Amino acid sequence: MVKKDDGAKSRAHPETEVVHLGRAPFDNHGFVNPPVYRGSTVLFPTLERIRSREQPYTYGRRATPTTQALEKAISELEGGAMTILTSSGLAAVTTAFLAFVQAGDHVLITDSVYQPTRAFADRLLTRIGVEAQYYDPTIGAGISALIRPNTSVIFVESPGSQTFEMQDIPAIAEVARAHDIWLLADNTWASPLFCQPLKLGADVSIQAATKYIVGHADAMLGAVTVTSDAARYIDRAKEALGTCPGSEETFLGLRGLRTLDVRLARHQSSALDIAQWLAARPEVARVIHPALGSHPGHAIWKRDFSGSSGLFAVVLNAIDDTKLAAFLDGLKYFGMGYSWGGYESLVIPFDPTSYRTATRWQAEGPALRFHIGLENVDDLKADIADGFARMKSA
Ligand SMILES: *Cc1c(COP(=O)(O)O)cnc(C)c1O
Numbered sequence: 001m002v003k004k005d006d007g008a009k010s011r012a013h014p015e016t017e018v019v020h021l022g023r024a025p026f027d028n029h030g031f032v033n034p035p036v037y038r039g040s041t042v043l044f045p046t047l048e049r050i051r052s053r054e055q056p057y058t059y060g061r062r063a064t065p066t067t068q069a070l071e072k073a074i075s076e077l078e079g080g081a082m083t084i085l086t087s088s089g090l091a092a093v094t095t096a097f098l099a100f101v102q103a104g105d106h107v108l109i110t111d112s113v114y115q116p117t118r119a120f121a122d123r124l125l126t127r128i129g130v131e132a133q134y135y136d137p138t139i140g141a142g143i144s145a146l147i148r149p150n151t152s153v154i155f156v157e158s159p160g161s162q163t164f165e166m167q168d169i170p171a172i173a174e175v176a177r178a179h180d181i182w183l184l185a186d187n188t189w190a191s192p193l194f195c196q197p198l199k200l201g202a203d204v205s206i207q208a209a210t211k212y213i214v215g216h217a218d219a220m221l222g223a224v225t226v227t228s229d230a231a232r233y234i235d236r237a238k239e240a241l242g243t244c245p246g247s248e249e250t251f252l253g254l255r256g257l258r259t260l261d262v263r264l265a266r267h268q269s270s271a272l273d274i275a276q277w278l279a280a281r282p283e284v285a286r287v288i289h290p291a292l293g294s295h296p297g298h299a300i301w302k303r304d305f306s307g308s309s310g311l312f313a314v315v316l317n318a319i320d321d322t323k324l325a326a327f328l329d330g331l332k333y334f335g336m337g338y339s340w341g342g343y344e345s346l347v348i349p350f351d352p353t354s355y356r357t358a359t360r361w362q363a364e365g366p367a368l369r370f371h372i373g374l375e376n377v378d379d380l381k382a383d384i385a386d387g388f389a390r391m392k393s394a
Helices: 014-020 047-052 065-078 089-100 115-128 140-146 169-178 228-241 247-258 260-279 298-304 321-329 377-393
Strands: 082-086 106-110 131-135 151-157 182-186 204-208 222-226 284-288 311-316 346-350 367-371
Touching (some): 089 222, 151 169, 247 260
Parallel strands (some): 182 204
């Protein structure tokens, strides 16, 4: 846990901040990067020091200079008062929920939420007496009709997992504030560079840092950033639950952060290029990308986000599984796998019909989620075009 520096330092541009935040070279003999502190036990030199509770580090689970460096950087980027790190993005989600709920509560969760978040709510929250209700992600201010006296949390994720619905976070925040409800936002798609939910009225912003912050598909890491009002709740939950990241993973988060801006710029431009190219292909029924004018939530994206990342969806025209397999199985550069946010391109088929409850997913044919990596965009298009050719002849 680290509090944001007091005093109004003038803020640099984000690309400057990701390079400089969380580093103090001359505290470390001039080395550019902070060392990786590995440790559980932290020694106290005297009895007085133990009793005074003033030693900055007391136990590895609580904080190390390495975790504090990344927490401080993410806090600044998200515009929050405090950040905690967790062992994964999902642990960030579950820690954030558990910080704000108690038995008898009701929580509202977007129907477009990351599926493991839904599984946590359905399997664990309900078991401890917290009722989860799902709502249409495009509900906006209409969410006020779903508020009950015992509603304690509203959870948003914009754009939604797999299907990319945009949510009107400021409108939902206004309702949440009027009813003293905590507003939690999963901000993984945008990263803190393209959206800062706390500035849109959320109390909590969650990052699966596994994705763009780590950025190289080589570590699991989560972060929860909160306003000063929410700080003591999240700090208590972190302490009680004992969640903490590994030292190496934290370092990989710090390392990834330094290039977040340049990576995202490339993910953004290549994804937009390929999304537009796909939209014109005869095999494609529609492309779902919030930064395209054709997206129903485009105006919200334009108002609340400063960029778009490499992740979007495509609905193909109806084809059978043989053709779909012919397309997917022979791809050269697009790997098939879960997660995303690394430097490499990925594609995965999805179908949310089996678990959505508040909305109905309707699609012309199979749906694919693409993550556009840092490869040359023409090589990626050629890979997809070859796939379409295989699909046709299968
Ligand atoms: C991947 C993801 C998570 C979970 O992150 P892990 O690090 O894989 O646990 C949470 N939310 C969203 C939106 C994600 O994409």
